[in-house]
Amino acid sequence: MIASRLDLGTRKFWRAVGREIDLDGEHAWLRAPMSGDARVRDGWLAAEASAYDGVVREDVPSAGLIADMRELDGPGFDTGHLRPEIRDFYEHTSDWRMEVWVAWSPVFWPAGELISRAFGRRLDQLALPMRPLDVAQGMDSRVAVIADAEGTQRAAGWLRTLRTTGDYVFSGCYSVRALPGTDRAGVHVAFPLESGNVQVFLRPDHGDDGSLWLRSPGERFGGNGAYVVAQDRGHTYASRAPIHETFHLYVDDEGVLRTDHTLSLWSAPAVRLHYKLERRADPPRDHKSHFA
Template structure:
């Protein structure tokens, strides 16, 4: 099979179902890193830093996905109400170690396996683990801080690899971003792909127990949720994707930080992941 033709055909599909967008103007809220080649890994970092007029800083002690969780503050959300362990994880992610468990719905497992083999493992991007043993030894993660010209963090690359093999599973760009007309910022995650990306806008809320909820509901275009961006013949197209995610980050009865992650296609649960997070520094 000509896999290059497969990738091109995929972009053509998203062009057909999407709408043309202007990332330098009206739709600047959708501007996010893309990959120059089929294999993603960490090749997009330098270009993203250049877009901010800054640099990529690797190995920064205590680096986090977000400069400060308080950037999410607004009507209905106050970062000070979160458990301190949760804030510490997002602001000092490199100080935490992760273990992962995965459970696929039998209905979606065959499609997930096909996508993993044809895209995820080959591109080294969005390679969701398919079996519990795939991540039995856990995941390693690396934070690359992306700064602007004033050396202020604007985003962070979170590069996660399977500990047993060293293969990339996820290579994402994390930041805070306010959607058009929104009353407060949310968490923005972009996964670069060749001539495009997958983006997720997550709305934060906190529970009475100090836990954090991040949700990407099925809102209209311009609202929270998942988007696929594709470039074709010098034009850029964007489409809503029927992917809805929920993250619940909490501290259990034994004081352990954990995350329950559910990914749904339309209204059906496709895969559930559970993360155990332990501070190692």
């Protein structure tokens, strides 16, 4: 009872600070999966596939978060300038294994711990690791392709769990999406929540060394950045969130693919994560499908 009131109160807050939106019209760019239950996990996948009259497939060999990185090409960005390891990671994500390190700012750690206890671990969603030992043995990841009726990949579910406990850390929907009025597409990530979601629009850029930068700057409503969407009493509301993320994917001097991830609140870094990414010698093969 207390938990359900807490979740309802949270939706009421985002309604109060947000604006009403029309997901079938002007604000279709904010349409993204939501969870029908408080405990998220992977329960949203089938409903998202049904929106395309499609299917969720977990039997796709070498499944990737993005079917073809060239979908991101446009003025100022050319996939051909990226290191091939980076493109391989995004197009064949399930073939890669990750090790993770985490460091919280002392200022934000208490708030992060409170949110993790009150929401993340209970909802099995956005449960950011709080201590280095939480991720000492790494994360396991699973990629589920969301395909339409013709079999074309429209999005991908990336489900990440702690290797030690199997607890969910992130359950996200990844796709390529162009915002209204922008000159090129970016990476869109949605984290379903009960009757809502958190979304991040990331603008890609490449470095001179073939690295990839993904950034969610603090742009106006309708621009790149983070949003919270909530449904309440038959209406849908959206608000910009003061969350800014930066991902830097690069290959180090020893040929290892790495990622530096910084999450900031307003302009202050709150948590930094570092990923070491290694291609599996013998990638696993799942054999499951969930028909919508």
